[in-house]
Amino acid sequence: MTYLDHAATTPVLPEVLAAVTEQMGRVGNASSLHAGGRAARRAAEQARERLAEALGARPSEVLFTGGGTESDNLALKGLFWARREADARRRRLVVSPAEHHAVLDSAEWLAKHEGAEVTWLRLEPSGRVTPEALTEALGDGSDVAVASVMWANNEIGTVSGVAALAEAAHAAGVPLHTDAVQAVGQVPVDFAASGADALTLTGHKLGGPMGAGALLLRRDAECTPLLHGGGQERDVRSGTLDVPVIVGLAVAAGAAVAGREERAGRLAALRDRLVAGVLEQVPDAQLNGAPLDDVVAGGPGRLPGNAHLSFPGAEGDALLMLLDARGIECSTGSACSAGVARPSHVLTAVGAGAARARSSLRFSLGHTSTGADVDALLAVIGPVVERARRAGMGRR
Amino acid sequence: MRVLAAMSGGVDSAVAAALAVDAGHDVTGVHLALSPDRQTLRSGARGCCSVEDAHDARRVADELGIPFYVWDLADRFREDVVEDFVAEYAAGRTPNPCLRCNERIKFTAVLDRARALGFDAVVTGHHARLADGQLRRSVDAAKDQSYVLGVLTAEQLAGARFPLGSTTKERVRAIAAERGFAVATKPDSHDICFIPDGDTRGFLTRRLGAAPGPVVDAATGATVGSHEGTHGFTVGQRRGLGLAVGDQRPRYVLSIEPVTRTVTVGTAELTGVDVVRTGPPTWTGPAPALPLRAEVQLRAHGTPVACTVDAAPDGGLVLTLARSERGVAPGQSAVLYAPDPVRGDLVLGQAPVTR
Numbered sequence: 001m002t003y004l005d006h007a008a009t010t011p012v013l014p015e016v017l018a019a020v021t022e023q024m025g026r027v028g029n030a031s032s033l034h035a036g037g038r039a040a041r042r043a044a045e046q047a048r049e050r051l052a053e054a055l056g057a058r059p060s061e062v063l064f065t066g067g068g069t070e071s072d073n074l075a076l077k078g079l080f081w082a083r084r085e086a087d088a089r090r091r092r093l094v095v096s097p098a099e100h101h102a103v104l105d106s107a108e109w110l111a112k113h114e115g116a117e118v119t120w121l122r123l124e125p126s127g128r129v130t131p132e133a134l135t136e137a138l139g140d141g142s143d144v145a146v147a148s149v150m151w152a153n154n155e156i157g158t159v160s161g162v163a164a165l166a167e168a169a170h171a172a173g174v175p176l177h178t179d180a181v182q183a184v185g186q187v188p189v190d191f192a193a194s195g196a197d198a199l200t201l202t203g204h205k206l207g208g209p210m211g212a213g214a215l216l217l218r219r220d221a222e223c224t225p226l227l228h229g230g231g232q233e234r235d236v237r238s239g240t241l242d243v244p245v246i247v248g249l250a251v252a253a254g255a256a257v258a259g260r261e262e263r264a265g266r267l268a269a270l271r272d273r274l275v276a277g278v279l280e281q282v283p284d285a286q287l288n289g290a291p292l293d294d295v296v297a298g299g300p301g302r303l304p305g306n307a308h309l310s311f312p313g314a315e316g317d318a319l320l321m322l323l324d325a326r327g328i329e330c331s332t333g334s335a336c337s338a339g340v341a342r343p344s345h346v347l348t349a350v351g352a353g354a355a356r357a358r359s360s361l362r363f364s365l366g367h368t369s370t371g372a373d374v375d376a377l378l379a380v381i382g383p384v385v386e387r388a389r390r391a392g393m394g395r396r
Numbered sequence: 397m398r399v400l401a402a403m404s405g406g407v408d409s410a411v412a413a414a415l416a417v418d419a420g421h422d423v424t425g426v427h428l429a430l431s432p433d434r435q436t437l438r439s440g441a442r443g444c445c446s447v448e449d450a451h452d453a454r455r456v457a458d459e460l461g462i463p464f465y466v467w468d469l470a471d472r473f474r475e476d477v478v479e480d481f482v483a484e485y486a487a488g489r490t491p492n493p494c495l496r497c498n499e500r501i502k503f504t505a506v507l508d509r510a511r512a513l514g515f516d517a518v519v520t521g522h523h524a525r526l527a528d529g530q531l532r533r534s535v536d537a538a539k540d541q542s543y544v545l546g547v548l549t550a551e552q553l554a555g556a557r558f559p560l561g562s563t564t565k566e567r568v569r570a571i572a573a574e575r576g577f578a579v580a581t582k583p584d585s586h587d588i589c590f591i592p593d594g595d596t597r598g599f600l601t602r603r604l605g606a607a608p609g610p611v612v613d614a615a616t617g618a619t620v621g622s623h624e625g626t627h628g629f630t631v632g633q634r635r636g637l638g639l640a641v642g643d644q645r646p647r648y649v650l651s652i653e654p655v656t657r658t659v660t661v662g663t664a665e666l667t668g669v670d671v672v673r674t675g676p677p678t679w680t681g682p683a684p685a686l687p688l689r690a691e692v693q694l695r696a697h698g699t700p701v702a703c704t705v706d707a708a709p710d711g712g713l714v715l716t717l718a719r720s721e722r723g724v725a726p727g728q729s730a731v732l733y734a735p736d737p738v739r740g741d742l743v744l745g746q747a748p749v750t751r
Binding site: 317318320321322324325342387388390391392 | 424463465467468510512513514
């Protein structure tokens, strides 16, 4: 099996498996006062400190959640509600149209049910949001509740310069949330240095367990809870702490950040070979997103493991099926719950037509990727594209 | 053989896929998303293609250990089946959308794409027998679906597999239960999948708008009522006419004239037809020599009638029936069979009724 879908989820690290298994064998609610509870609490707080250290945050800024989707919902809705309560004029959300659906749909839900108004940010052709575009959309900022721009795009891998965006947001008096689910472990992520007010991350993109995520939230950020109950996480998030997966998340984040530089260099080299090899066999394939060697704010402008390509005349789901039948696992973009391939909203947002959006595949490399994976893809991609083209676009 | 199993989420296509796996084929499952605005959950026995149906199909595919994908054919389905259905009614005809879907979606759009992607055949859960290129009725007479497959050509049948033709519906459910498929007890779907509330007249009125006209009695020529659109009527229909005629004898729709918006009605003895004329036929195999003695079935669950089939000068057929049939409507498909009580009636072909 050739796994080229690490952006969907990546294999759990052996040290994570060991840590989660060990913690799962112990009894204790981190909120209990007895010895078992104290031991669980200690493990959870050590994990919090370890995660904070890996990401340049303070432990008190770490809110454990059930994953990226919950963190995005909490940031968008929680910051919106709290900021609007402080000043009723703040009804506007300033959001990139290339965000993950956890952000997009939260914003649209607030617009439909809470009287919010969404301002969609202008994107560069690469999918990047510039500070100028943000400043322009914010205006004087007095009517804006929150701005949200992802650190790195999950489909096309484009990285935005979050520090400059946070500066622009703060100049207008607006907090910035950034979804860094794909960025952590791939590019340098330092919460304090970025200036962002809230940052989403999740464990299973880092070699950690599913169902474990965090929202890094500045101590001065007011955020209304989504979940009410025991108030375990700074009174912003309730629910018994899931200590085993929290421990796993922290171990994974520590390992992902510690090995980042070496891994990023290795993956970028593999990725560059993958793209060059595909273009050699399918000369009219098109690379989506930023150029491979793009730079933003002194760092990579594109995720090192991301290759997103369109194959004109072939349909993404036909390509995926043919590759799957040959043991190669990749993605047409973001998976859809109904299983129906829709034109990628990210490609549509950067101005690609529906045909190009439907004819794309995402190959994403990760910590277990090797040159053999790239070779396996390059051995079949030419005939697969040819066959998918013969099958046409399924419409007249 | 590499086969593509079309899986609706129902019990028939689930068992058909399972039997294809058992037969040693390399099976890939696909669910066809045909509705542009898919409901999350099924809203009853009617309709199909909800996300829940796709999930049911995926559950079975996962249990069988076969790849599974959803193909979005909503645009094709709308153009080739739904719009055709509306246009046929607007022209005063009575179409069968299931037959149209088999003809144009399952065994054209899907089969063409499957062949291009390297598959040898498309497997479906239709109740019909197909062997050596010969399409026959199912062993389960009550569930036989050969009528809605009668439009397929030899070339299409060469790429089709119907594993359920020799299995009764009862046995299909038993196989599903033995395998632990959750769909074993799922109700059969009924009626037209794109009209989930079953209100065909309401659907057509929304699509075509109101177009009032007279209802005329065939015997007297008198206007005996009015209507809101000819698309609300089918030839042979008795109910819902809302007429004021002097005698108490029931009236039936005899004909529909969409240009003058006239619906002509008459008493029962006027509804019988002894000769049916059709447009050009399609054959499931080599075109047979005419004239020909055969049986004709005029609607999905109609009783077959013996007939003589002759060629008409315009390329259509003239079917002379052994006994008169009521409610024969233009647009219906006349499916021709060669009776065979041993191996199952053989489907010869089909032709659209013109009058």
